[in-house]
Amino acid sequence: MRTVRAECTDRMLIYDERHLRSILNEYTDHYNAHRPHQSRRQRPPDQHEDVVVPLEGRIQRRKVLGGAINEYHRAA
Template sequence: MIVSRRHLDAVLAEFVRHYNRARPHRGLELLTPEPRVSVTPTKLVPRFRTRKVLGGLINEYEIAA
């Protein structure tokens, strides 16, 4: 529930960040509009870091360093 204009601005900014940096786009061959930092493959088992967006409504995953 949005409680104020400031809260709405914060929620929208977070969604725009997710939309442009984390969410794959079919029209871009499942890439993101803002490119991610490339990761050098290793022989180690990758560990993943999760980030909850919009109070857990969306989950983002990335390989932890």
């Protein structure tokens, strides 16, 4: 709860329950699929430990939650 509050909801104006649910769903996807976790050696929970991340290539940015958070990945 502290992480979602610090990284997400404290930085946004929430209009109603529907808007809050939408924001929390998008943040949950980011948290589980993209956000690095120290306890997993900077890998997100949904990524298997055997996956090799490429170190070469152009880096692309994707805005999450209207730009409140940015995700970075290598272009294919």
